[in-house]
Structure formats: structure tokens, C-alpha cells
Amino acid sequence: MAIISRDFDAPLGTSAPTLEVPEVVIDRLPQYVRTLTQLLEDGVEVTNSQQLGAQLQVTPAQIRKDLSYFGRFGKQGRGYRVRHLLDELKQILGLDAEWNVAVIGVGRLGNAILNYPGFNPDGFHLVAAFDNNPSNVGTEVGGISVQPMTALAQTVVDRDITIAIVAVPSAHTQSVVDQLVACGVRAILNYTPINAQVPDGVRVRSIDPVLALQSMTYYLAYQGHPTNGHQKTG
Amino acid sequence: MAIISRDFDAPLGTSAPTLEVPEVVIDRLPQYVRTLTQLLEDGVEVTNSQQLGAQLQVTPAQIRKDLSYFGRFGKQGRGYRVRHLLDELKQILGLDAEWNVAVIGVGRLGNAILNYPGFNPDGFHLVAAFDNNPSNVGTEVGGISVQPMTALAQTVVDRDITIAIVAVPSAHTQSVVDQLVACGVRAILNYTPINAQVPDGVRVRSIDPVLALQSMTYYLAYQGHPTNGHQKTG
DNA sequence: GACTGTGAAAAGTTTCACAGCT
DNA sequence: AGCTGTGAAACTTTTCACAGTC
Structure with a gap:
């Protein structure tokens, strides 16, 4: 068990990255890294899932759950040391490399x-x-x-x-x-x-x-486009 | 029931776009629009969920299910008329407007x-x-x-x-x-x-x-980065 | 025969709620 | 008291499988 500090015995070394960690979780980690970097620059030394969640517009439970896939990085009653958590996440994502x-x-x-x-x-x-x-x-x-x-x-x-x-x-x-x-x-x-x-x-x-814009127009179309009346075809 | 050709009575006219259609579905529609546009340009007149799925790397069932939120656009035994489905989807997404x-x-x-x-x-x-x-x-x-x-x-x-x-x-x-x-x-x-x-x-x-790159490095980091040995911290 | 449209099952994801540590 | 870490519950999304239509 050399690779990540997790303690279950998923078959590592398979070629497809079907590790135990859901892909949605991996996709969120970079955002956590960014927010933690920001906090560090602001001189914040300790944070918690509440504060991170507010920044990221995500529930505190989700942050705790996401982190739990990789280890125990916090201290009960206190929260997370910003620098420590940031270093761990960067290492997990491979961002300690160039x-x-x-x-x-x-x-x-x-x-x-x-x-x-x-x-x-x-x-x-x-x-x-x-x-x-x-x-x-x-x-x-x-x-x-x-x-x-x-x-x-x-x-x-x-x-x-x-x-x-x-x-x-x-x-x-x-x-x-x-x-x-x-x-x-x-x-x-x-x-x-x-x-x-x-x-x-x-x-x-x-x-x-363009795809990003096109998925927003759906919500605009009927929330009321100021002048343009959308007429139905069918 | 003026707005979309669906036949259930969700509370329309609420300000938040919490219609019945899941947001993930809306996010996929623009991709369907793009693929259909491509098919149209290639002179394809009729397609089916199998072909669309292969193009988009999505299961045929998902395409059918997604479309079913908005109506019945296909013909059993035949498939979908490309132009028709494209027009419907554009209209749904508000892409018939400028x-x-x-x-x-x-x-x-x-x-x-x-x-x-x-x-x-x-x-x-x-x-x-x-x-x-x-x-x-x-x-x-x-x-x-x-x-x-x-x-x-x-x-x-x-x-x-x-x-x-x-x-x-x-x-x-x-x-x-x-x-x-x-x-x-x-x-x-x-x-x-x-x-x-x-x-x-x-x-x-x-x-x-940058976020897009950072979520990919996770998978690269242990699938084997040619030269760079990732060492664990903890 | 071939394909859609769709309930129902399965899989995946988020949230809850609380035991346990500081 | 305050917060984490986590099983279990709730919810969401995908996939299955097949009745129904062309």
C-alpha cells in the first residue's frame, strides 16, 4: 500500500484509473486547493469545513466526506491547518510535481x-x-x-x-x-x-x-428575456 | 401549460429554474445540438440513439431518457429525423433566439x-x-x-x-x-x-x-509519469 | 425487425446525524 | 463546546429491459 494514504485494498496498478475515489470528488479537489491557497495568502492558519463550504458554495458535509477518501487531515474540535491540508491535497493531485x-x-x-x-x-x-x-x-x-x-x-x-x-x-x-x-x-x-x-x-x-452559454440560455429563455418573446413551434 | 411540451403539472412560473428537468440533462442538450448539427451538415437525414451515443460517447439509453423529459421526438422502429430533433432541441434551449x-x-x-x-x-x-x-x-x-x-x-x-x-x-x-x-x-x-x-x-x-488540468494530474500521477517519481509525504 | 419511450432496478452521490476526539 | 470523520439514509442519475409502435 504505497500509493495513497488510504487503508482499503482496492486493486491498484490497474491501467484504468478506477480507484475507489469517485471522479466527482477528484474534480472538486482543485477547487479546494485554490481556496486553501487563497486562505494561506490571507494569513489564515486554521480553517474548517464550514468556512471552506461557504467560500466554495458547497455543504460542509461534502467537504468532510470528500477529504475522508484520502485520510484524516483535520483535528476534531479545531478544524484543518490550512498549510497542512493544502500540502496534502497538492500531493494527492500530483501538484507537488512540475x-x-x-x-x-x-x-x-x-x-x-x-x-x-x-x-x-x-x-x-x-x-x-x-x-x-x-x-x-x-x-x-x-x-x-x-x-x-x-x-x-x-x-x-x-x-x-x-x-x-x-x-x-x-x-x-x-x-x-x-x-x-x-x-x-x-x-x-x-x-x-x-x-x-x-x-x-x-x-x-x-x-x-459556446456549450457553457448554450446551457444557460435554457434557464434564461423562460425566466423572462426582456424584449424577446419566445414562441413555441409545436 | 404553455411553456414546454411536457404533460406534467410542475409549478411553472417559480423564479428559480427548478423545473422537473435535472440540470445534468440540460447540460447535455447543447452537445446533442452540436452533434445533430454536424450530422445535418454531413447530409444525414435520420439518426438513432445508438449512432448519437457513439458520437457523444454516451449510452443510447441516456439519450432516449434525456429526450423523454421534453417530448416524443422519434419514431419507433426508425429513429429521429435529424432536422426535426435539432429544431426541437434548439427551441427548448432558447437557441432559436439571438x-x-x-x-x-x-x-x-x-x-x-x-x-x-x-x-x-x-x-x-x-x-x-x-x-x-x-x-x-x-x-x-x-x-x-x-x-x-x-x-x-x-x-x-x-x-x-x-x-x-x-x-x-x-x-x-x-x-x-x-x-x-x-x-x-x-x-x-x-x-x-x-x-x-x-x-x-x-x-x-x-x-x-487550470482547474481542468489539475483534475487530470491526479490520474497521471500514478498511472506512471515517465521520469518523475512521485514520493509520498506522509 | 428495428427502434423508441419509459417504468423499475441499480448505481452513484449527497446529506444527515452522531460518536468520538481535542 | 466545537468540530471532524463516517456509517446509514435520502436523494439523484444512469442503466436495464421490455411493451408498444412503425
Whole structure:
């Protein structure tokens, strides 16, 4: 039982990440990390599930339950030492490591991503950029020299790249994702509006502002759009 | 029973959107819309839950169940007419209307958003931009003249703006969101890494690439990061 | 024969409520 | 007294399986 400080005997070492911890829980941990980081910066040394819940708009019980999957980090009657809990969560999420990231596609969006300063403080280092278009290859974007796609496999190995950000035209998404998977990349942040198919063991997250807007309009549509009367078809 | 073609008597007209339809279902509908749009463009006239499920990596049963909240759109033995189902779903989501959107903050990120061509084809029109910084006010970004924040309330009314995209520095998020809510905006797409507090009836969706990356590293950390041995603290 | 629409079962997730530690 | 950690209960969501229609 070397891996996480949990004391049940789930079959570790299976290739699919079907550990005992529900995926929804994992998805919340980064938010806890962020809130704890904030508290730490504000000089708060001890917190509790009540306070964290208020910040995150989540019930205190949920926070306690989520944390209980990984260990006992608090002290009854007192709460959680902010620094301690933060360190534990970062370690659980693998955020105590530095991660090298490649950006595929240096069009308008890829450019914005490469120039975005928000990744580095969190341990994600954009270390390589690739593009299909010969006129982009060799240019510098965000301090990184753009390489041709043919250099992908070699650079992924040389630079120990484990994560890729895809910002290519929609039509190329699947092909680029296939190439990344073939190179051994197993975490992909997809900025295109395409549902790429990947084998088991590869994770894809999508950033899709249009989908986000479209799921909100449902609630707007009848809560009363000021001027625009929605007429039914059927 | 005017609003949606469903035949149960949930209390409509309540201010919070606690209709009978689960929120997870609403969140999936835009993806169905996208896939159907794709099929339509490819000239496919009839589809079925099997095919849609394969595209979306969702079980056919889930698609049928989701659709059943809104009506009976298919024909047994045949499937769904793509155009018909697409029209129905768009109507349900309010995507048969055009939505005017304001962008708050025209820094690097706001600039990228205002120049992003992906919103308009889906009926979202970026019609106004605001910034606090006097040196940005009056400039043109993405064909839109940047206004001061003081003009917000008036412009929201004049231009029938119902949705806002927030791309300001983190420290200003809550204040900007408060102003938007005060103006009557009830759907906000938040590009900052801050959890804004909003009253009931206001929807916030966040675009947060760092959180997306951080939830993937958990799975990478022990599936075997090529070189980097993760050592436990405790 | 093929597929939808849907109750009912199963699985997953959240919340409750309280024993137990500080 | 105050808060955590956690089984058990409540609730939500997904999947199953099949009657019904084309």
C-alpha cells in the first residue's frame, strides 16, 4: 500500500484509473486547493469545513466526506491547518510535481494560450509548441519556438511532456489527438468544439465557451428575456 | 401549460429554474445540438440513439431518457429525423433566439474573446465591451467600441443584453458580477479563477483551464509519469 | 425487425446525524 | 463546546429491459 494514504485494498496498478475515489470528488479537489491557497495568502492558519463550504458554495458535509477518501487531515474540535491540508491535497493531485505541457496549434487561440501567464504559477510549464503550417514553424510565440508536427514524438520524449493542449482547427482535432496518444500523452486539454475519441487511460477535458452559454440560455429563455418573446413551434 | 411540451403539472412560473428537468440533462442538450448539427451538415437525414451515443460517447439509453423529459421526438422502429430533433432541441434551449452579450474587461483575454469568431454562428452576439481603464475606453476591439463601466446599466437596457462574459483581473470579479446582477444580467460566463457569489436565479459558468488540468494530474500521477517519481509525504 | 419511450432496478452521490476526539 | 470523520439514509442519475409502435 504505497500509493495513497488510504487503508482499503482496492486493486491498484490497474491501467484504468478506477480507484475507489469517485471522479466527482477528484474534480472538486482543485477547487479546494485554490481556496486553501487563497486562505494561506490571507494569513489564515486554521480553517474548517464550514468556512471552506461557504467560500466554495458547497455543504460542509461534502467537504468532510470528500477529504475522508484520502485520510484524516483535520483535528476534531479545531478544524484543518490550512498549510497542512493544502500540502496534502497538492500531493494527492500530483501538484507537488512540475508538469511539462505542449501546445498544438499556434493560431489565434494557441497564441493566446501561449501568452497566458496563468499556467506557470500552478506548476504547468508550456515547453513546446507545434503547428502544421510551415509559415508558423520557426516563429517564436510566447517565448517558445514553434516546431513542425513531425517533431512531436521526439520532443515529447526529450522534454518529458505528459500533457497537451489542443488548439487546432476543428477538422484536425481527431488526427492531432491520435498523434498525441501515439506519443504517450495521456492528458489532453481540448479547446476545439470536437468530441475526440480516445482509448481507455487517456483523459480529455474540453474548454468550450459556446456549450457553457448554450446551457444557460435554457434557464434564461423562460425566466423572462426582456424584449424577446419566445414562441413555441409545436 | 404553455411553456414546454411536457404533460406534467410542475409549478411553472417559480423564479428559480427548478423545473422537473435535472440540470445534468440540460447540460447535455447543447452537445446533442452540436452533434445533430454536424450530422445535418454531413447530409444525414435520420439518426438513432445508438449512432448519437457513439458520437457523444454516451449510452443510447441516456439519450432516449434525456429526450423523454421534453417530448416524443422519434419514431419507433426508425429513429429521429435529424432536422426535426435539432429544431426541437434548439427551441427548448432558447437557441432559436439571438442573444446579445457584453464582454467586461478588454485585457489580453477580453481581446481574444472579442476576436474569437466562434460565438456568432451560434446566435450569441458580442454587442458591447466595457473596461475600467480609461486608456482602453474608446478604443475598438473586435469591431466594438470599448465603453466605461459607468455606461454599463444604460447599455444593458438599450442593447437588450442578457448575458455577460467576465474577463477582468481576479480582484475585480466579485464587484463586476455584482454590477452585472444589479443591471439584470442573469447569465454570466466567468473567465476568472474566482468563485463569484450570486443571488438565486443568476447562473454562472466558469471557464478555467487550470482547474481542468489539475483534475487530470491526479490520474497521471500514478498511472506512471515517465521520469518523475512521485514520493509520498506522509 | 428495428427502434423508441419509459417504468423499475441499480448505481452513484449527497446529506444527515452522531460518536468520538481535542 | 466545537468540530471532524463516517456509517446509514435520502436523494439523484444512469442503466436495464421490455411493451408498444412503425
